[in-house]
Amino acid sequence: MANPNESGRGEHEWPDPAASKAENPVIDAFRRWGCLEASLDPLGLALPRPHPELPTEGEAAARARGWYCGPIGVEFMHIPDPARRRWVQERMERAIPPIDAPAVLERLVRADLFEEVLHGRYPGSKRFSLEGVTGLIPLLDEVLETAAAHGLEETLIGMSHRGRLNVMVQIVGRSAVDVYAGFEDPDPKSVLGGGDVKYHMGATGTYRTKDGRTLRVKLVSNPSHLEAVGPVALGRTRARQIREGEGARGRIMPIVLHGDAAFAGQGITAEALNLAELPGYSVGGTIHVVVNNQLGFTTPDREEHSSAFSTDVAHRLPIPIFHVNGEDLPALAHVARLAAEFRYAFDSDVVVDLIGYRRHGHSEVDDPTITQPRMYKAIAGHPQLWKVFAARAGLDAGDLPARIRAEYGHAQEDAKRLGARVALAQLSDYWSGYTGGCHNASYELDTGVPLEDLRATAEGLTRWPADFSIHPKVAKLLEQRAEMAAGSRRLDYGMAEALAFGSLLRQGIPIRLSGQDSERGTFNQRHAVLIDAETERKYMPLAEVGAGLARCEIYNSPLSEAAVLAFEYGFSRDYPEALVLWEAQFGDFANSAQVIIDQFLSAGEDKWSLLSGLVLLLPHGYEGQGPEHSSARVERFMQLAGEDNLQICQPSTAAQYFHLLRRQALRRWRKPLVVFTPKSMLRHAGSSSAVEELTAGRFQTARLDDEALPDARRIVIGTGKIVNELRAERKKRGDTRTAILGLEQLYPFPLTPLTAAIKAYAGARELVWVQEEPKNMGAHFYVMPRLRTIFGSGVTSVKRRASASPATGSGKAHQMEQQALLALAFASWAGGEPTV
Numbered sequence: 089m090a091n092p093n094e095s096g097r098g099e100h101e102w103p104d105p106a107a108s109k110a111e112n113p114v115i116d117a118f119r120r121w122g123c124l125e126a127s128l129d130p131l132g133l134a135l136p137r138p139h140p141e142l143p144t145e146g147e148a149a150a151r152a153r154g155w156y157c158g159p160i161g162v163e164f165m166h167i168p169d170p171a172r173r174r175w176v177q178e179r180m181e182r183a184i185p186p187i188d189a190p191a192v193l194e195r196l197v198r199a200d201l202f203e204e205v206l207h208g209r210y211p212g213s214k215r216f217s218l219e220g221v222t223g224l225i226p227l228l229d230e231v232l233e234t235a236a237a238h239g240l241e242e243t244l245i246g247m248s249h250r251g252r253l254n255v256m257v258q259i260v261g262r263s264a265v266d267v268y269a270g271f272e273d274p275d276p277k278s279v280l281g282g283g284d285v286k287y288h289m290g291a292t293g294t295y296r297t298k299d300g301r302t303l304r305v306k307l308v309s310n311p312s313h314l315e316a317v318g319p320v321a322l323g324r325t326r327a328r329q330i331r332e333g334e335g336a337r338g339r340i341m342p343i344v345l346h347g348d349a350a351f352a353g354q355g356i357t358a359e360a361l362n363l364a365e366l367p368g369y370s371v372g373g374t375i376h377v378v379v380n381n382q383l384g385f386t387t388p389d390r391e392e393h394s395s396a397f398s399t400d401v402a403h404r405l406p407i408p409i410f411h412v413n414g415e416d417l418p419a420l421a422h423v424a425r426l427a428a429e430f431r432y433a434f435d436s437d438v439v440v441d442l443i444g445y446r447r448h449g450h451s452e453v454d455d456p457t458i459t460q461p462r463m464y465k466a467i468a469g470h471p472q473l474w475k476v477f478a479a480r481a482g483l484d485a486g487d488l489p490a491r492i493r494a495e496y497g498h499a500q501e502d503a504k505r506l507g508a509r510v511a512l513a514q515l516s517d518y519w520s521g522y523t524g525g526c527h528n529a530s531y532e533l534d535t536g537v538p539l540e541d542l543r544a545t546a547e548g549l550t551r552w553p554a555d556f557s558i559h560p561k562v563a564k565l566l567e568q569r570a571e572m573a574a575g576s577r578r579l580d581y582g583m584a585e586a587l588a589f590g591s592l593l594r595q596g597i598p599i600r601l602s603g604q605d606s607e608r609g610t611f612n613q614r615h616a617v618l619i620d621a622e623t624e625r626k627y628m629p630l631a632e633v634g635a636g637l638a639r640c641e642i643y644n645s646p647l648s649e650a651a652v653l654a655f656e657y658g659f660s661r662d663y664p665e666a667l668v669l670w671e672a673q674f675g676d677f678a679n680s681a682q683v684i685i686d687q688f689l690s691a692g693e694d695k696w697s698l699l700s701g702l703v704l705l706l707p708h709g710y711e712g713q714g715p716e717h718s719s720a721r722v723e724r725f726m727q728l729a730g731e732d733n734l735q736i737c738q739p740s741t742a743a744q745y746f747h748l749l750r751r752q753a754l755r756r757w758r759k760p761l762v763v764f765t766p767k768s769m770l771r772h773a774g775s776s777s778a779v780e781e782l783t784a785g786r787f788q789t790a791r792l793d794d795e796a797l798p799d800a801r802r803i804v805i806g807t808g809k810i811v812n813e814l815r816a817e818r819k820k821r822g823d824t825r826t827a828i829l830g831l832e833q834l835y836p837f838p839l840t841p842l843t844a845a846i847k848a849y850a851g852a853r854e855l856v857w858v859q860e861e862p863k864n865m866g867a868h869f870y871v872m873p874r875l876r877t878i879f880g881s882g883v884t885s886v887k888r889r890a891s892a893s894p895a896t897g898s899g900k901a902h903q904m905e906q907q908a909l910l911a912l913a914f915a916s917w918a919g920g921e922p923t924v
């Protein structure tokens with residue numbers, strides 16, 4: 089069931105205070121600063137940074153230097169919990185264990201030669217080679233082996249371009265033939281205008297541990313926008329863990345790989361790290377690996393971050409950060425083991441900074457000697473990692489390289505003959521009942537709920553436990569909600585939403601909603617989670633609306649948009665049966681998550697054939713609250729609309745909102761739904777509904793006029809709040825010649841019902857589109873040609889004049905504009921296009 093009481097930050101036990109007492113100050117200094125003098129750069133170009141507090145003389149210093157300034161540098165003294173610090177310390181202050189050198193050598197040969205064969209066979213192709221950091225493969229091997237020993241059964245990997253193809257083969261378990269086939273680019277006609285480049289595609293497969301266990305591996309589809317995929321992987325993991333139930337955090341673990349420049353530079357990294365310990369988002373710890381080649385395209389790391397390491401952003405968490413020389417294989421394996429052990433010991437994130445170099449240019453078509461001549465001179469004389477390792481370990485690779493080179497060579501020839509694209513990712517079974525593609529009328533269904541069920545739901549929604557001290561204002565609100573269900577008061581949006589959620593939970597459909605202040609609701613409208621007035625204990629009425637309910641999770645999110653929306657998108661990807669919603673505080677703030685909207689929600693199906701039924705609740709409407717609290721940027725969503733990729737709706741009544749939410753959950757068509765939600769209209773009489781409107785019917789994509797106006801000469805069409813304002817204005821004017829229609833679904837455009845609604849007014853000579861937004865915003869550009877198709881030349885529009893900013897900052901100016909807008913909407917004029 090919902091878990092508002094789940095423990096979060098600040099609940100750690102610190103069992104042994106004695107462990108934090110001051111020890112030998114010399115050793116302590118190395119624990120704190122030793123990483124700065126560690127020997128981390130395989131090229132030997134990045135000099136250690138001598139620290140004044142690190143003594144150079146003495147037995148204790150020599151011992152501590154051996155532990156903390158060798159091939160591993162660790163940052164852990166910022167962790168407040170002495171038990172965690174001691175855990176790291178104990179494992180650092182001993183010798184690095186030996187490794188199975190022949191086995192590691194084979195893995196390195198495979199990783200290096202996979203790239204070498206690609207380089208030879210597809211010269212000039214971009215592949216974002218792993219060479220220089222091929223130690224990543226044995227590192228991941230060790231993480232997976234260690235985690236498997238702790239019960240891991242599945243991992244979800246989020247990563248960008250660097251080494252992705254190599255990881256697909258060595259870790260995800262896809263065949264080299266499948267991956268090389270991407271370079272052949274066969275059957276281009278099948279992906280005209282769609283698909284994605286090969287180093288962004290997702291993949292699923294199986295990893296085999298040395299003792300014969302198999303792990304499911306899911307490599308998450310990734311857009312070019314660096315770091316965006318990390319929180320998507322976390323949301324997917326959380327969904328998979330919930331599906332699996334008890335103990336699943338041990339069985340399913342995410343691994344997120346980062347580039348050094350991107351980890352330091354992208355804001356979403358900080359947002360995503362911040363999710364680690366929050367009850368609504370935690371996944372029992374993520375293994376982060378920074379695949380650090382000391383460069384970001386042409387830019388050296390000293391120009392990428394102000395801090396000594398690219399990983400400093402991770403200091404925000406009480407977790408260890410291990411830096412390791414990427415060519416020291418025993419050290420690398422040790423760090424990988426420690427990372428996985430730490431995750432399992434403390435349910436915690438952990439960061440490994442794997443430091444290597446980049447053998448070629450950023451992509452293989454780029455010449456790096458132009459910008460890093462010194463570094464690339466060193467790289468030119470630096471052998472591949474497998475050769476370095478074989479020499480150091482005193483191993484003779486024998487015919488292994490020749491065999492593996494031949495193996496990959498044959499794979500490439502097979503790929504050439506294949507002549508077809510290979511689907512590297514398979515959807516999980518739970519997607520089998522759902523469909524994407526273009527809309528089909530057969531997907532539609534009635535979404536009403538019998539009155540008895542609504543009343544039973546409402547009963548659960550409006551009571552609270554005997555020992556719960558309810559805030560008097562909330563008690564009053566719940567009383568009013570009870571009246572709404574009883575039929576003695578009209579329903580508002582808050583109750584319509586609660587009844588939609590409650591009725592779905594009773595039907596076995598899980599709900600997950602997160603957003604800033606979403607438990608109470610920014611506009612004091614939701615009250616999905618009640619707070620005890622004495623103890624601040626949380627109580628969620630939705631969890632009490634019946635027996636055997638589906639799971640309900642409603643969370644206040646942290647004050648982030650990009651990572652939280654990415655997380656919820658990820659969650660929706662692995663929970664198609666659930667209604668998953670993300671709410672922006674005000675619609676404008678969704679801007680901060682635009683990458684996720686563009687790259688995943690809008691384009692995910694086109695690029696990767698992946699569906700999502702995520703709902704975005706975006707408060708929208710012009711109410712004199714200023715430029716950043718007015719517009720959810722309708723225009724941006726309209727511009728993204730194509731191939732029925734999204735649903736974009738603005739329900740203007742409580743009942744419409746109820747049916748829209750239920751439609752989203754009950755249909756088998758899974759498409760993201762963008763809902764422009766009201767603010768002042770939340771409790772407005774004009775948008776209220778009778779409870780009976782919830783008992784039958786479905787969401788109306790075009791809202792008809794409540795008044796019969798058979799002689800209407802004009803039709804005014806709008807969407808959202810303005811429709812209610814137009815109706816009030818019509819009443820004030822005693823106008824009987826103007827019919828008012830609401831466009832409740834902007835996309836997919838409801839051509840058939842809207843045409844029927846318009847054609848019903850046979851005497852209408854004018855059709856006027858009215859919007860609150862300026863001419864260059866809102867749905868104007870999108871709607872006008874469509875209305876002309878239906879109505880012909882008599883279509884005009886009323887809107888604010890084109891503007892650089894969405895709205896005025898003055899409440900009074902807003903009122904003047906709004907009055908002018910309504911006046912123009914009712915002024916009969918022909919041809920011109922007045923603006924306010």
Ligand SMILES: Cc1ncc(C[n+]2csc(CCOP(=O)(O)OP(=O)(O)O)c2C)c(N)n1
Binds near residue numbers: 312313314346348
């Ligand atoms: C948000 C974003 N900005 C810019 C780019 C263009 N870009 C692609 S890779 C790259 C360099 C990334 O460096 P790093 O994170 O260190 O990874 P590396 O390629 O070195 O492995 C850049 C700037 C991008 N893909 N995404």
